[in-house]
Amino acid sequence: MSSDNLTSASASELMRLMGLGEVSPIELLASCIERIERLNPAVNAVTATCYERARAEAREAEHRLRRGDNVGPLHGLPIGIKDLQETQGLLTTYGSPRFRDHVPSADHPLVASLRRAGAIVVGKTNVPEMGAGANTRNPVWGATGNPFNPMLNAGGSSGGSAVALALDMLPLCTGSDTGGSLRIPAALCGIVGFRPSPNLVPHATRPLGWSSISLLGPMARNVDDLCLLLRAMIGYDSRDPLSTSNDSAPFGTFDPPQLRSLRVGYTEDFGVCAVDNDIRKVFRERMAAIAPLFGECRPLDFDLGEADQCFDVVRAESFVAAFHDDYRRNPELLAPSVKANYELGASMSLADRAWAHAEQTRIFRSFQRTLADVDVVLAPVTPVTPFSWQQAYAERIDGIPLATYYRWLALTYVVTLANNPALSMPCGLDHAGMPFGMQVIGQFRGDAQLLQAARAIEQAFESLQATRRPKPDLARLSEPTPELKSIVTSPPGSDDGHSATSASVPV
Numbered sequence: 001m002s003s004d005n006l007t008s009a010s011a012s013e014l015m016r017l018m019g020l021g022e023v024s025p026i027e028l029l030a031s032c033i034e035r036i037e038r039l040n041p042a043v044n045a046v047t048a049t050c051y052e053r054a055r056a057e058a059r060e061a062e063h064r065l066r067r068g069d070n071v072g073p074l075h076g077l078p079i080g081i082k083d084l085q086e087t088q089g090l091l092t093t094y095g096s097p098r099f100r101d102h103v104p105s106a107d108h109p110l111v112a113s114l115r116r117a118g119a120i121v122v123g124k125t126n127v128p129e130m131g132a133g134a135n136t137r138n139p140v141w142g143a144t145g146n147p148f149n150p151m152l153n154a155g156g157s158s159g160g161s162a163v164a165l166a167l168d169m170l171p172l173c174t175g176s177d178t179g180g181s182l183r184i185p186a187a188l189c190g191i192v193g194f195r196p197s198p199n200l201v202p203h204a205t206r207p208l209g210w211s212s213i214s215l216l217g218p219m220a221r222n223v224d225d226l227c228l229l230l231r232a233m234i235g236y237d238s239r240d241p242l243s244t245s246n247d248s249a250p251f252g253t254f255d256p257p258q259l260r261s262l263r264v265g266y267t268e269d270f271g272v273c274a275v276d277n278d279i280r281k282v283f284r285e286r287m288a289a290i291a292p293l294f295g296e297c298r299p300l301d302f303d304l305g306e307a308d309q310c311f312d313v314v315r316a317e318s319f320v321a322a323f324h325d326d327y328r329r330n331p332e333l334l335a336p337s338v339k340a341n342y343e344l345g346a347s348m349s350l351a352d353r354a355w356a357h358a359e360q361t362r363i364f365r366s367f368q369r370t371l372a373d374v375d376v377v378l379a380p381v382t383p384v385t386p387f388s389w390q391q392a393y394a395e396r397i398d399g400i401p402l403a404t405y406y407r408w409l410a411l412t413y414v415v416t417l418a419n420n421p422a423l424s425m426p427c428g429l430d431h432a433g434m435p436f437g438m439q440v441i442g443q444f445r446g447d448a449q450l451l452q453a454a455r456a457i458e459q460a461f462e463s464l465q466a467t468r469r470p471k472p473d474l475a476r477l478s479e480p481t482p483e484l485k486s487i488v489t490s491p492p493g494s495d496d497g498h499s500a501t502s503a504s505v506p507v
Contacts, residue, residue, distance in 0.1 A: 004035070007028075007035050007169070011171035019065075025061040025075075028078065029054055032169060032171075035169050039474070041480035042480055043167065044143060045161075045163035046080065046170075048093075049122060050089065050121060061076035080164050081124055084176060088105060088107045090123075091124070095141065098333055113233065126159060131181065135392055136185070143483075143484045147163050147189055149434070153391070154386075156185055162185035162188070172228070179311065180381070180409045183195060186381075187426075194421070195217050198242045200245050201215065202235060202237030202239070203216050204243075207318070208317070209240060211314070234246065251447070256453070262456070264377070265298060265371070267301075269379075272302075274410065280380075282380075300371075304417075307413075308407065309359075310359040310363065312404070313352055315341070337405070368443075383410070386432075393405040422450075423439070424438070
């Protein structure tokens with residue numbers, strides 16, 4: 001199997017081939033590294049790398065397979081880790097100059113669990129500074145370009161992971177999601193990202209342990225691979241008060257339901273979200289094409305009240321919890337967006353916060369009533385086609401100014417408020433020839449049922465030209481894109497490119 005054929009194979013197929021001895025973990029890792037080094041200069045998705053350690057781990061993985069040892073569910077599989085998640089011995093910057101030389105002494109609990117499952121960490125994937133915003137760019141590593149056009153936005157904050165997957169640099173990557181940070185980059189790059197229910201994947205380092213606004217989740221190129229990674233993420237952790245599950249069995253190999261048995265609801269805007277008219281048209285065209293496949297498919301009317309204002313408060317509260325000590329020590333060390341969000345939260349009263357939590361409860365209950373008679377809900381993921389990465393955020397939709405820099409994330413953050421599991425999956429191209437993402441939302445804590453339905457929908461999408469997963473044109477990526485690094489002030493780490501504390505891309 002050629003190097004490109006190897007990296008384009010699904011993670012599930014690679015696990016099967018390695019189990020049979022037809023593919024070596026050493027060979028697979030070498031193919032991933034070669035592809036990263038060839039394509040990453042055009043998109044700037046992978047940041048710090050640990051190639052030598054990964055090679056040593058691949059050799060050990062190969063020895064264990066030859067000995068017939070019992071191995072984990074991700075044994076020998078290369079993986080990328082979002083640069084908001086600490087990696088022992090490997091530079092973790094959070095996209096912030098404050099952490100330009102930060103090499104953690106321990107793994108984030110999620111990373112530790114993936115290593116125990118046998119995954120081989122190859123490197124970190126790019127993020128916005130401190131994860132704030134849905135445009136992956138920062139002063140340490142620069143910007144990440146969209147794999148379909150490197151001068152356009154790849155989404156965020158899990159943008160580096162999404163691009164690495166879309167270009168087959170790595171078979172699996174991690175992500176996280178507050179207002180859409182898994183779903184938005186998945187949509188803009190043509191891959192799959194999943195925000196699970198709050199109890200499923202433990203988040204042991206979350207400052208507000210009782211808040212479900214920020215969650216960890218998997219990213220992959222298809223639903224089966226997503227489930228493969230999700231199973232290794234699931235587990236009980238006593239440090240997370242929302243953690244209740246350690247049963248990954250429902251997310252194993254399953255037969256998807258017949259499409260004719262699915263009751264599907266859909267909405268263009270949840271009744272409260274601004275959506276570009278061109279995106280509305282694309283969504284209507286997609287629904288017209290796929291509606292006949294389902295047993296039932298009908299529009300839904302949502303009553304989400306003051307969802308925007310509610311998210312403003314809940315989100316700002318999380319910034320206060322995360323950055324209180326840093327702000328007290330020296331507010332000028334914080335990124336401007338982080339500082340502004342902290343100050344917004346600090347200016348709010350107890351009454352504001354009580355109102356927001358009561359309003360979120362009302363939104364949750366209204367959302368569940370609306371979904372009572374359907375299995376899944378379909379909606380757009382983003383209200384606009386990808387825009388230039390040099391534009392920090394979508395300032396207007398259909399000519400109407402947006403109130404805040406994150407208001408263009410409303411299609412995903414209203415689902416965050418409801419706490420229902422949701423994923424983004426590829427659904428062809430939009431009016432501008434860029435990937436169009438379909439948001440698939442399940443019943444409250446109905447993650448397994450949602451993923452079963454998503455697998456059936458994915459198979460249907462692949463059977464239709466208009467909804468098939470798009471693939472990037474590698475000819476457009478034949479040259480480096482130096483503009484992506486134009487906001488970098490100086491490179492982190494050494495210039496080795498292969499040590500455990502250095503950048504894989506010269507900047």
